[in-house]
Amino acid sequence: VQLVESGGGLVEPGGSLRLSCATSGFTFGNYFLNWVRQAPGKEPEWVSFVGGGGSPTYYADPGQGRFPISRDNAEKMLYLQMTNLHSEDTALYYCGALRPCKFYNSNSRADYAFWGRGTQVTVSS
Numbered sequence: 608v609q610l611v612e613s614g615g616g617l618v619e620p621g622g623s624l625r626l627s628c629a630t631s632g633f634t635f636g637n638y639f640l641n642w643v644r645q646a647p648g649k650e651p652e653w654v655s656f657v658g659g660g661g662s663p664t665y666y667a668d669p670g671q672g673r674f675p676i677s678r679d680n681a682e683k684m685l686y687l688q689m690t691n692l693h694s695e696d697t698a699l700y701y702c703g704a705l706r707p708c709k710f711y712n713s714n715s716r717a718d719y720a721f722w723g724r725g726t727q728v729t730v731s732s
Contacts, residue, residue, distance in 0.1 A: 608632035615726030628685035628702030635683040639705045644698035651714040692730045699725040
């Protein structure tokens with residue numbers, strides 16, 4: 608099983624990034640997927656959720672209206688389009704596949720069947 612995040616980088620406030628999560632080794636369409644982020648010295652923070660077929664989608668308040676989540680089941684890819692980035696969005700961003708019957712907004716690694724290694728997003732001028 609592999610989940611490999613990419614697309615992070617250094618961006619100025621107000622800028623945009625598109626995060627991708629390439630997956631393999633499991634039945635992608637059977638899993639609900641999340642993005643979770645962790646800033647230095649802070650607890651992991653759930654960012655967004657997408658259901659198995661691409662809906663529903665849910666967002667934590669910081670990303671509501673700015674970070675649309677999407678998935679491509681044919682390509683086994685998960686995406687996070689990040690817009691109007693703020694310095695507070697600086698974090699390591701992970702993609703994860705939720706275990707069955709776990710809360711959609713979990714930030715606990717134990718609730719995930721599969722988890723990537725993260726991609727760093729730094730928002731700074």
